[in-house]
Amino acid sequence: MTKPLIIAIDGPSGAGKGTVAREVAARLSYRYVDTGAMYRAVAWRAQQLGVPLDDEARVAGVASTAQVAMDAGRITIDGVDVTRAIRTPDVDRAAALVARLPRVREVLVAHQRGMGKEGGVVMEGRDIGTVVFPRADVKIYLDAAPEERARRRASDAAHAVSDQGAAVADVAVALEARDASDRSRTVSPLAAARDALIIDTTQLSIGEVVEKVMTVIREKH
Numbered sequence: 070m071t072k073p074l075i076i077a078i079d080g081p082s083g084a085g086k087g088t089v090a091r092e093v094a095a096r097l098s099y100r101y102v103d104t105g106a107m108y109r110a111v112a113w114r115a116q117q118l119g120v121p122l123d124d125e126a127r128v129a130g131v132a133s134t135a136q137v138a139m140d141a142g143r144i145t146i147d148g149v150d151v152t153r154a155i156r157t158p159d160v161d162r163a164a165a166l167v168a169r170l171p172r173v174r175e176v177l178v179a180h181q182r183g184m185g186k187e188g189g190v191v192m193e194g195r196d197i198g199t200v201v202f203p204r205a206d207v208k209i210y211l212d213a214a215p216e217e218r219a220r221r222r223a224s225d226a227a228h229a230v231s232d233q234g235a236a237v238a239d240v241a242v243a244l245e246a247r248d249a250s251d252r253s254r255t256v257s258p259l260a261a262a263r264d265a266l267i268i269d270t271t272q273l274s275i276g277e278v279v280e281k282v283m284t285v286i287r288e289k290h
C-alpha cells in the first residue's frame with residue numbers, strides 16, 4: 070500500500086461502526102479514532118465540573134482546555150481514565166446534548182483534523198465524511214434497521230455494565246431519541262455524504278462488512 074489514507078466511517082449508533090473501524094484500522098496498521106468518545110469524555114468532564122450542559126461557552130471551554138488522550142482502546146480526560154465511565158445511559162444522553170453545541174463541535178473537529186491530517190487513520194463518527202474530512206479518500210456510511218441496532222446496543226459489552234439486563238425495547242426508545250437528536254441538529258447533522266458508500270449491515274456479519282470496506286480501500290491504492 071502506498072500513501073496513507075484517510076478513511077471516514079459514519080452512521081447511527083449500533084450500525085457497527087466501532088467494531089468495523091477498529092478491525093479495518095488493525096488490518097491496515099492505521100490509527101483508529103473514535104470521535105464519539107471525545108463528545109462523551111467532554112460531557113462527562115463538564116458534568117463532573119458542574120458545568121450545565123446547555124451553557125455552550127463553558128462546555129466549549131471544557132472541550133478546549135481538557136487534555137484528551139486516546140490510546141490502545143483507552144480514553145483519558147485530564148488524566149482520568151474514563152473508558153468505562155463514558156458508556157452509561159446518563160453519558161449517552163449528555164453526549165448527545167453536548168454534540169448539539171456548535172462551539173463544542175468547532176473545538177473537537179479542529180482536534181480531529183489534527184489527528185487525521187497526515188492520513189493513516191480510520192475515523193469513526195457522524196460527520197467525518199461530511200464536515201471533518203470532506204475530502205477523505207474513503208467514505209463509508211453504515212446503517213442498519215432500528216430494531217437490529219437496538220439489539221446490538223443492548224448486548225454491547227462496553228455498555229453492558231450499566232445497561233445490565235436492559236430490555237431491547239428500552240434501549241430502542243433511548244437510541245431513537247438520540248438518533249433523532251443527532252439527525253435534527255442544525256450543525257453537522259448525522260447524514261451520509263453524497264459520495265459515501267452506504268452499507269446496510271442489518272443482515273451482514275462483521276466480517277462481511279469489513280470485507281466490503283477493504284474492497285473499497287484496495288481500489289483506492
Ligand code: DC
Nearest residue numbers: 104105106108164165168194195196
Ligand atoms: O458514537 P457515540 O454514540 O459514542 O457518540 C456519542 C454522541 O456524540 C452521539 O450523540 C453522537 C455524537 N457524535 C457526533 O455528533 N459527532 C461525531 N463525530 C461523533 C459522535
